[in-house]
Amino acid sequence: MPKGKKKGRSDRHRIDGSLQTSDDDSFPNDNMSVVSNFSESCSVDDGNNDPEDFAQDQLEDKLTEIIDxxxxxxxxxxxxxxxxxxxxxxxKYMPSYIKDRTFTLSDCIERSLKKGAADEKCAAAELATVICVQLGTDPVGEDIFRNLRPILLATACDGSASSRVRGQCCLALGNIAFLSGGDIAENLILMQQLESVFSGSYLKGDGSVPNTTPEVGAMHAAALNAWALLFTLIVPGNIGSLMNAKNLPSLDQISDLLESAHLEVRMAAGEALALVYELGREEDEDFEEDFAVDLIETLKQLATDSHKYRAKKDRKQQRATFRDILLFIEEDTVPELRIKFNKESLVLDTWVKRKQYDALCNILGPSINNHLVENDLIKDIFQIEESEVENRIPAYAQNQMERFKKKVLNAANDKARTLSRAKNRDKRSDF
Structure with a gap:
């Protein structure tokens, strides 16, 4: 076969059909090198490169990829x-970023709740709650709840769905309704629908405890916790009338749940009873005193439970919780909890505050301290004044930001210096 033409010396450096520059073109041009070096140094040292903005841009780019x-x-x-x-x-608290993408996020969550697998539905319901925490009382957050509520409710009441998915949807419904601050009438309807879920743990007609699996027990506890969270929004003065009208479950029905075989259900029922008595006593000091006599005996048994067939950790957790509940029912005293954040402290001295704080902790985890400082919705829930968080950035965080800023500037200067020296080095060799 005929071989191709050998390359000559002039063709050995040919790239894409063009020759390299001639010796005259490669001769160093002092004016051009000085101007380019000056412009590069000015762009690095002008002080406009904010490390915090750079990190924020990187985070938003990464979140955009996740949305895709x-x-x-x-x-x-x-x-x-x-x-x-x-x-x-x-x-990270970034409501403006979420607000610009609410339609896309809401559409993705809705599709996953309708057609996704069990894990996907749970993750989508969890994201819906976190988005409402970010948006707070913004009308966009209320629109998301209004769009997702029918789907979440249908899944929570669907007997063919898995217990884990139903429990997660119950929690999402309670959390989103609480965060959006909806109408009390709508919340009462939702509470009745949640009761239809955890009513499966009520005692049977013959007084026996229903036999439920741990998965079903976890679902009933989730629905009861969501119900109790919405109960904290009821204004004192209506508790007795709502119970008499059977818009709320009776104390007998809630106390039946204390006999459940599952620890989560028993603890959720105890906290619900404490909430009912706390708000009920605000409208009437002698609220259901006759029933409290019998309830105290049951609470004492749970506060001193030593049955060996229950796990040691479960017995310890149960005794600690029901000791606090018993102290409140007997002496109307709530053990005070103090949460420290940003050189300030939040005092939880009522069962209402404790329930709301526990619900937000389950959503945000350790990051709740950051939201107590920045999130306007959470500050409004716990009535945190602006003066309490005026020093928003602690000293260690400021030092860390300064070190990061120096590191970024040094890296940029080093890169510019390396590029500049490489260019000049090549020109000196040609010369």
Whole structure:
């Protein structure tokens, strides 16, 4: 076969059909090198490169990629994107970013709740709650709740769905309704629907305890916790009338749940009873005193439970919780809890505050301290004044930011210096 033409010396440096520059063109041009070096140094040292803005831009770019991944074909991939997005929003308060993308996020959550697998539905319901924490009382957050409520409610009441998915949807319904601050009439309807879920743990007609699996017990506890969270929004003065009208479960029915075989259900029932008595005593000092006599005996048994067939950790947790509940029912005393954040402290001296704080802790985890400082909705819930958080950035965080800023500037200067020296080095060799 004929071989191609050998390359000559002049063709050996040919790139894309063009020759390299001639010796005259490669001769160093002092004016050009000085101007380019000056402009590069000015762009690095002008002080306009804020490390915090740079990190924020990087985070938003990464979150945008995750949002694109919510519409991928893989169910496991969508689930991972839901979880990653929730973790990012828990750690960082960025409502303006979420507000600009609420339609896309709401559409992805709705599709996953309708057609996704069990893990995907749980992750989508969790993300819906975190988004409402970010948006707070913004009307956009209320629109998200209004769009997702029918789907979440249908899944929570669907007997063919898994117990884990139903429990997660019950929690999401309670949390979102609480955060959006909806109408009390709508909340009462939702509470009745939640009661239809945890009523499966009521005692049977013959007084026996229903036999439920741990998964079903966890679902009943989730529905009861969501019901109790919405109960904290009821204004004192209506408790007795609502119970008499059977819009709320009776104390007999709630106390039946104390006989459950599952620790989560018993503890949720005890906290619900404490909330009912706390708000009931605000409207009437002698609220259900006759019933309290019999209830105290049951609470004493739970506060001193030593049955060996229960796990040691469960017995310890149960005794600690019911000792506080018993102290409140007997002496109307709530053990004070003090939460420290940003050189300030939040005092939880009522069962209402404790329930609301526990619900937010289950959503935000350790990052709740950051939201206590920045999130206007959470500050409004716990009535935290602006003066209490005027020093928003602690000293250690300021030092860390300064070190990060110096590191970024030094890296930029080093890169510019390396590029400049490389250019000049090549020109000196040609010369």
């Amino acid at each position: 991944g919510l519409s991928q074909k893989s169910s496991q991939g969508r689930t991972n994107c839901f979880k990653s997005f929730s973790k990012a929003l828990v750690k």
